[in-house]
Amino acid sequence: MRALCYHGKGDVRFENVKDPSILEADDVIIKVTACAICGSDLHLMDGMVPTMKAGDVMGHETMGVVVERGSAVTKFAIGDRIVAPFVIACGECWYCKNGLHALCDRTNPEGADLQKKQIGHVTAGLFGYSHMYGGYPGGQAELLRIPHASVGPIKVPDNVSDAQALFLSDIFPTGWMAAVNAHIHTGDTVAIWGCGPVGQFAIRSALLLGAKRVIAIDEIPERLSMAEAGGAETINFAEVDTVYAALMDMTQGRGPDACIDAVGTEAAPHGALDSVVDNIKTHTFLGTDRAHVLRDIVRCVRKGGRLSVPGVYIAVVDKFMMGAFVAKGLTMKSGQTNVQAYISPLMKLIEDGKIDPSFVVTHERPLAEGPDLYKTFRDKNDGCIKVMLRPD
Numbered sequence: 001m002r003a004l005c006y007h008g009k010g011d012v013r014f015e016n017v018k019d020p021s022i023l024e025a026d027d028v029i030i031k032v033t034a035c036a037i038c039g040s041d042l043h044l045m046d047g048m049v050p051t052m053k054a055g056d057v058m059g060h061e062t063m064g065v066v067v068e069r070g071s072a073v074t075k076f077a078i079g080d081r082i083v084a085p086f087v088i089a090c091g092e093c094w095y096c097k098n099g100l101h102a103l104c105d106r107t108n109p110e111g112a113d114l115q116k117k118q119i120g121h122v123t124a125g126l127f128g129y130s131h132m133y134g135g136y137p138g139g140q141a142e143l144l145r146i147p148h149a150s151v152g153p154i155k156v157p158d159n160v161s162d163a164q165a166l167f168l169s170d171i172f173p174t175g176w177m178a179a180v181n182a183h184i185h186t187g188d189t190v191a192i193w194g195c196g197p198v199g200q201f202a203i204r205s206a207l208l209l210g211a212k213r214v215i216a217i218d219e220i221p222e223r224l225s226m227a228e229a230g231g232a233e234t235i236n237f238a239e240v241d242t243v244y245a246a247l248m249d250m251t252q253g254r255g256p257d258a259c260i261d262a263v264g265t266e267a268a269p270h271g272a273l274d275s276v277v278d279n280i281k282t283h284t285f286l287g288t289d290r291a292h293v294l295r296d297i298v299r300c301v302r303k304g305g306r307l308s309v310p311g312v313y314i315a316v317v318d319k320f321m322m323g324a325f326v327a328k329g330l331t332m333k334s335g336q337t338n339v340q341a342y343i344s345p346l347m348k349l350i351e352d353g354k355i356d357p358s359f360v361v362t363h364e365r366p367l368a369e370g371p372d373l374y375k376t377f378r379d380k381n382d383g384c385i386k387v388m389l390r391p392d
């Protein structure tokens with residue numbers, strides 16, 4: 001089959017790889033009908049995630065039609081159209097039973113030693129996301145093997161299109177969990193840094209969960225426009241003195257009740273002094289993360305407020321304002337998304353017409369154009385907000 005493969009920093013290739021086969025009784029193989037490039041794939045492409053190997057198949061937002069199934073699979077029949085979480089979870093361990101599928105104890109034997117050394121524990125395997133996360137081939141491909149098929153994926157109803165269902169694999173549940181982790185109360189004001197795909201879904205999720213005002217922050221005009229179309233007020237961080245001053249102005253000096261960091265480690269290397277310093281440090285091996293947004297949310301949120309961090313960080317964050325965090329009495333939640341816990345209720349929201357996730361797609365193209373589109377998405381060229389790829 002053909003797939004998008006990693007070949008080092010900035011080098012994604014469309015090439016021939018071995019077809020997957022059924023390895024366990026609970027596996028299915030799908031013929032991919034649609035897949036997408038995620039902001040998290042950019043960390044791979046930018047060489048920020050260790051343990052990627054040349055030739056690794058990338059991609060973790062994927063759906064398709066079941067073409068083969070293991071002997072234990074009864075949930076799906078050949079020909080079913082399904083969408084798969086990016087997280088691989090066993091469904092049986094303590095974490096899975098408690099809805100914490102991204103922390104599954106059993107699906108990352110390959111990365112276990114390394115992860116234990118780095119973070120003290122082992123988390124779930126992820127599709128196409130390095131050998132530290134299990135070394136599972138990804139779904140930017142013509143075919144994908146899905147382990148633990150009875151746990152993660154769900155069937156897509158006929159009246160739900162690929163573009164509506166695909167983002168249940170990651171960014172819709174991620175935006176949703178970001179809003180859930182912000183513990184939104186009816187009437188809250190929520191500020192969201194980053195109007196990429198995750199930020200866009202966080203905006204809509206926060207409003208669906210009862211926020212009265214959402215203030216979204218970015219610098220890319222078309223992303224700010226899409227945020228406004230979703231019901232947010234916006235701040236262009238490149239056009240204000242500081243985001244802090246703008247937010248205080250907009251909230252009578254109180255600050256937002258909750259702040260969401262939907263940017264992560266690759267915050268723009270401009271716009272604030274610490275962003276410039278972070279950039280120099282990461283380029284000179286003196287730091288691993290550009291953590292400006294983490295500092296900004298601590299400073300901006302109201303006293304006693306809540307912070308939610310879906311944005312991904314790599315290792316050690318410099319100059320986190322722990323003093324302010326304690327003095328202001330803040331709470332922070334984060335994590336890879338427990339997609340399995342949200343995928344069915346969110347499919348119901350789509351079926352009920354509460355949200356149509358296809359709004360986010362700006363580029364629908366053949367899989368073969370993937371290498372160029374990785375760059376278009378990374379560089380935010382051509383109005384690109386979300387790329388959906390079709391193998392055919």
Ligand SMILES: NC(=O)c1ccc[n+]([C@@H]2O[C@H](COP(=O)([O-])OP(=O)(O)OC[C@H]3O[C@@H](n4cnc5c(N)ncnc54)[C@H](O)[C@@H]3O)[C@@H](O)[C@H]2O)c1
Pocket residue numbers: 038039040041042043170171174193194195196197198199217218219220223237262263264265266267268271292293309310311312313335336337
């Ligand atoms: N927790 C999870 O399970 C999970 C799942 C998917 C994605 N993510 C992470 O979420 C983050 C966002 O993903 P995405 O697909 O939306 O990526 P993206 O790169 O398309 O979006 C990031 C946005 O942040 C904006 N930005 C940069 N610096 C900023 C700043 N200082 N202030 C405000 N905005 C700024 C950029 O202009 C861009 O629009 C990434 O870190 C990604 O890895 C996490």
Ligand SMILES: [Zn+2]
Pocket residue numbers: 038039040041060086170171
């Ligand atoms: Zn992702």
Ligand SMILES: [Zn+2]
Pocket residue numbers: 089090091092093094095096097103104105106107
């Ligand atoms: Zn488990």
